[in-house]
Amino acid sequence: MLKQFFITCSGADTDILESCSKGEQNKYAGIGATVFFTAVMAFIASSYALYTVFDNIFTSIFFGFIWGLLIFNLDRFIVSTIKKRDSFSHELLQATPRIILAIIIAIVISKPLELKIFQKEIDQVLLEEKNQMTLDNKEQIALQYTPVIEKLNNEITGLKREVSDKEAEVNDLYDTYISEAEGTAGTFKLGKGPVYKEKREKHDASLQELQQLREANAQKIQDRETQIATLSSEYSEKVNNTQPVIDGFDGLMARINALGKLPWLPSFFIFLLFLAIETSPIIAKLLSPRGEYDHKLEDQESAVKTWVAQKEDQRKQVLATDVVINDKVYQDISEEEELYTYKREKARSMMQLQADAFYEHQKRNL
Incomplete structure (x- = not known):
């Protein structure tokens, strides 16, 4: 079987x-x-x-x-x-x-x-590609957030520097009125005179401005740090959302491409x-x-081919004979007087009808 x-x-x-x-x-x-x-x-x-x-x-x-x-x-x-x-x-x-x-x-x-x-070699290639894609993905996403975060960090640094500069100014005023009281600078007179009071008042006013500046800048710094935290959270969320796409990068085409690198x-x-x-x-x-099968198959096909050729030749002979017979029949009929007289009468009737129709048509036109 x-x-x-x-x-x-x-x-x-x-x-x-x-x-x-x-x-x-x-x-x-x-x-x-x-x-x-x-x-x-x-x-x-x-x-x-x-x-x-x-x-x-x-x-x-x-x-x-x-x-x-x-x-x-x-x-x-x-x-x-x-x-x-x-x-x-x-x-x-x-x-x-x-x-x-x-x-x-x-x-x-x-x-x-x-x-x-x-498979193992392809998995290694895909792992390397996924790692590189993860790094590239993070860098591409970071391009959307890094400029804004850097700008906010620069603003925070500027606000802190502003407070530091003000603190330095207050410290300088403090040293100035202390030196005036001790008589080591300014008028070089020991004691708290009018000049001392003037410098003390200037220091106190600057110190008050420093306190206000600290409070205002602290609020601004907090707002910017909140924005940075929000942007960092969005960045992390976008990275986490796109990572499954990279992790799923192991389809048929990816594996064929990885195979091409081997x-x-x-x-x-x-x-x-x-x-x-x-x-x-x-x-x-x-x-x-x-072999034997091929010879027998060729013999069978040849027999069929010969039989078909014979039938085709017979049909051609039948057709040729029929044409000759038909030609002879029509030749004999064409010589009969009775058929000639009959067709002559029909032709005359046809021509009369055509003449009458033409006459009626011309009469209507006139």
Whole structure:
């Protein structure tokens, strides 16, 4: 039963093959097995590729099965249509479209296997890319907030400097009126005279201004620090919201791109392996010697071709004979006097009717 199944897979005419030797049957069973297992490999590879896309095992198996059937039907059709003749170049020409298609299919179905084989290396490449993307993402988001935060920090620094400058001014006034009281500066008179009072009043006024400035700038600094905290919170929230997108950067296209960054030689050999698998049904048919089945198939096709040619020739002869007979019949009829008289009367009646109609038409116009 298994042998019969593989023969069916080969696309051979089972009626003709049953009359052939066991060796010939085994040859086509081997070709059919190659067609079948090529479709199985296509099913496995395409199912894995689709699983990386849909992330659903049932959907992947379903569409992978459809793809396997497509490859099976295509290989079976191509193998069955390659006729073993005396010209190898003619057979190769028949197989050329399938070989080109096999290259395309090999590229498509070899990639999923490469992704599985080099999964750890691809994960490492993706990890490095994700880390770099995280840093780039933070820098890009920071560009939206850093200028504003820096501006606020500069304003806070300016407000603090303003208070420091005022404090220095108050301290200088304090030293001035103390020195005046001690007689070490100013008028150089010991005691609290009018000049001392004037400088003391100036210091006290400046000290009051310092207190007001501290309170006002403290409120401004607090407002700006609140804005900075809000912006920092928004920055952190935006980074957290965009991070899942980066973490999910491991789809099929991302993995294929990561695979492209790995050394090409191992991937190339895997591609050659699948190319060999995909072209194996065609190669098996091309390399197989012309056997008993091929001779019988050619004999059957030749018999049908001869029979069709005979029927076509007979139809041509019948048509030619019928034309000759019809010409002779019409020639004999044309010489009959009775037919001539009848057609002459009909023609005269027709011309009379035309003349009457023309006369009536002209009469109406006048």
